[in-house]
Amino acid sequence: MKIEDYPKEQLLELYRQMLTVREFELRAIAERRAGLIPGFIHSCVGQEATAVGACAALRPDDVITSTHRGHGHLVAKGGLPKYMMAELAARTTGYCLGRGGSLHMADFGLGILGANGIVGGGIPIAVGAALAFQIRKEPRVALAFFGDGATNEGAFHEALNLAGLWKLPVVFFCENNLYGEGTPQAMQAPVADLALRASSYAMPGVIVDGNDVLAVYAATQAAAERARTGGGPTLVEGKTYRQRGHYEGDPMVYRTKAEMEAWKQRDPVVNFRGRLLAEVEVPETDLAAIEQAVQTTLDQAVAFAAASPKPAPEAALAGVYGDTHGGLVF
Amino acid sequence: MRTITYSQAIYEAMCEEMTRDPSVILIGEDVGTFGGVWGVSGDMLKRFGPDRVRDTPISEIAIVGAGLGAALVGLRPIVEIMFGDFLPVAGDPLVNQVAKARFMSGGKANVPLTIRVTTGAPGSAAAQHSQSPEGWFMNVPGLKIAVPSTPADAKGLLKTAIRGEDPVLFFEHKMLYATQGEVPDGEDHLVPFGRARVCRQGDAATIIAIGGMAPKALEAARALAARGIEVEVIDPRSLVPLDREAILASVRKTGRVVIAHEAHKRLGPGAEIAALIAEEAIGWLDGPIVRVAARNVPLPYSPELENFVLPGVDDIVEQTTKLVNYAL
The missing domain is CATH 3.40.50.920 (Rossmann fold)
Incomplete structure (x- = not known):
């Protein structure tokens, strides 16, 4: 499908979401420096198109599992920046009441089964959700986001094997950003195209330009449709690039400025904005209005987080178990 | 009261809970056609069908991780891990995911997941099939740990685990499977956790x-x-x-x-x-x-x-x- 065939509202919504992800990350980084946010941040700047394009292909009752680089996934699946910012700021109004932080945000009502601090940790969880959908004969799909590094973990292979064997309604979405922490992908795997790994598990492996939100959307849409109609899982590999370090503060000695500059020319947010202006003649004023609205949302999110209470220390003892047997477990 | 074996007590607990609640399923290695390597699940595949009683590949990470995913969207899975010695293979899903899901999410995740696992030395099974790993997991907040020693406790504790809202590591001692004991009648024989x-x-x-x-x-x-x-x-x-x-x-x-x-x-x-x-x-x-x-x-x-x-x-x-x- 060409860009001009999409409804204009859908295109603007994709832009709004990608911009929200981008600006959320930049604001969180600034607020961490300013002292509002105590923990570390793995930003997804440069990877907005995979998060937004993939989630755009899902329905509200579909579920995702996310990663340590998961802020974009949360926004794209409907997560609200104010609750995310409050969680990063470790406040009681945050998604996890300040107990989880960046690595563990979840909203089960939105189908966000959780970010994850363990590389590959969410993949088997998505498979389990898909198993439940299959057993209950529900037309729902689970999508697991993970990076290129996760495809070298046992969890990835066990999960894909099980999903392929049982034809579970899962989409495995690999965001190949070329680096597993500080080591280039070429030094971590003997194949450059990780989608090849699908063949062992009897599922299609699809490669897509991960910086093109419409390409990501179309590929995920096809994979989700296949999963929903009993066709089983698909491995989608979105080729993208992590513009910032593995974590904020990463000295990035493992890559060149020239490489980073080259990928900035392929920036998913900037380029999509350019296409909206050039190819579908969206007026500049429409984009400016979205940009203003996103800034307002983030201003409000930061204000909400800063004004929210910090947890009472003893709140740390609650929420470990659903049933404490009259206070016996603590 | 009837006198039955420890193994039969566990089988009855699973069957009764699966009959009572369609969200209860059983997955694990050899639990279906084989009937369980310890014979505990017996004819459950025939009774409940291949959707709810599933033989898995030998993939402990996927089995435990999938158990969690299924629990997060409303099933009450029973996962069988053949030997306690294999729990470290599933170390991440068990210790980092299952145990912490509720707490990390601010108490919002419900994890009604029962992990049945064998423990103890059955005789000349050597170092990788004889361990009693209960203590390893006592150090992991978020897990509950049951160690039944009689048929009545095995049945009652397992039913409590399946009906509960938290992940339970349920340790079945291999040398107790054939032992006999009296078990109270009725499908609501529940033994509470935390009561010696x-x-x-x-x-x-x-x-x-x-x-x-x-x-x-x-x-x-x-x-x-x-x-x-x-x-x-x-x-x-x-x-x-x-x-x-x-x-x-x-x-x-x-x-x-x-x-x-x-x-x-x-x-x-x-x-x-x-x-x-x-x-x-x-x-x-x-x-x-x-x-x-x-x-x-x-x-x-x-x-x-x-x-x-x-x-x-x-x-x-x-x-x-x-x-x-x-x-x-």
């Missing part, structure tokens, strides 16, 4: 016996009674939560305590129980806290070596006699 069972009353000493050591402690108690020593035997039934009050009440009554388990002595469950007693009831003690446990070496293959490493009835009798005769 006083298996035998006495005032000379308290023997706290875990899992497979409970019947051995009762045998030791009979031998001690023949020598005029009446001991109290307590089976905690669950290690997390632990019935602190029952343990402390008995220790205050007898002033002498022996803790028996098949896990290794160093940082086994007895270390935690001993520390609890030292913290809360040291003034009531008339002698040292004694642990009867496996020696701190991997479990050997040779019967002679294995018998030397594992704790037995004679060890309990000997250590308890020594303790009863201990003078401050």
Whole structure:
């Protein structure tokens, strides 16, 4: 499908979401420096198109599992920046009441089964959700986001094997950003195209330009449709690039400025904005209005987080178990 | 009351809960066609069909991780891991995902997941099929740990686990599967977690016996009674939560305590129980806290070596006699 065939509202919504992800990350980084946010941040700047394009292909009752680089996934699946910012700021109004932080945000009502601090940790969880959908004969799909590094973990292979064997309604979405922490992908795997790994598990492996939100959307849409109609899982590999370090503060000695500059020319947010202006003649004023609205949302999110209470220390003892047997477990 | 085996009790608990609640499923290696390598799931595949009773590949990470994912969207999975020794293969899903999902999400995640796993030495199974790993997981907040020693407790604790909202590691001792005992009638025979069972009353000493050591402690108690020593035997039934009050009440009554388990002595469950007693009831003690446990070496293959490493009835009798005769 060409860009001009999409409804204009859908295109603007994709832009709004990608911009929200981008600006959320930049604001969180600034607020961490300013002292509002105590923990570390793995930003997804440069990877907005995979998060937004993939989630755009899902329905509200579909579920995702996310990663340590998961802020974009949360926004794209409907997560609200104010609750995310409050969680990063470790406040009681945050998604996890300040107990989880960046690595563990979840909203089960939105189908966000959780970010994850363990590389590959969410993949088997998505498979389990898909198993439940299959057993209950529900037309729902689970999508697991993970990076290129996760495809070298046992969890990835066990999960894909099980999903392929049982034809579970899962989409495995690999965001190949070329680096597993500080080591280039070429030094971590003997194949450059990780989608090849699908063949062992009897599922299609699809490669897509991960910086093109419409390409990501179309590929995920096809994979989700296949999963929903009993066709089983698909491995989608979105080729993208992590513009910032593995974590904020990463000295990035493992890559060149020239490489980073080259990928900035392929920036998913900037380029999509350019296409909206050039190819579908969206007026500049429409984009400016979205940009203003996103800034307002983030201003409000930061204000909400800063004004929210910090947890009472003893709140740390609650929420470990659903049933404490009259206070016996603590 | 009917007299059935420990294995039958577990089978009945699973079947009754699967009949009662369509969200309960059973997945694991060889649980379907094979009927379970220990024979526990028997004909469940025929009774409940291949959707709800699933043979899995040998993929412990995927099995436990998928159990969590299914639980997060509303199923109540029973996951079987054939040997406790294999739990480290599923270390991340178990320790980092299952145990912490509720807490990390601010208490929002419900994780009604029961992980059935075997424990203990079945005889010459050597170092990777004989371990008692209960203590490893007592150090992981978020998990509950059940260690039934009788058919009645196995059935009642398992039903409580399946109906509960938290992840449970349910340790089934291999040498108990064929043992028999009376089990109350009715489908609502539930044994609560965190309530120890006083298996035998006495005032000379308290023997706290875990899992497979409970019947051995009762045998030791009979031998001690023949020598005029009446001991109290307590089976905690669950290690997390632990019935602190029952343990402390008995220790205050007898002033002498022996803790028996098949896990290794160093940082086994007895270390935690001993520390609890030292913290809360040291003034009531008339002698040292004694642990009867496996020696701190991997479990050997040779019967002679294995018998030397594992704790037995004679060890309990000997250590308890020594303790009863201990003078401050």
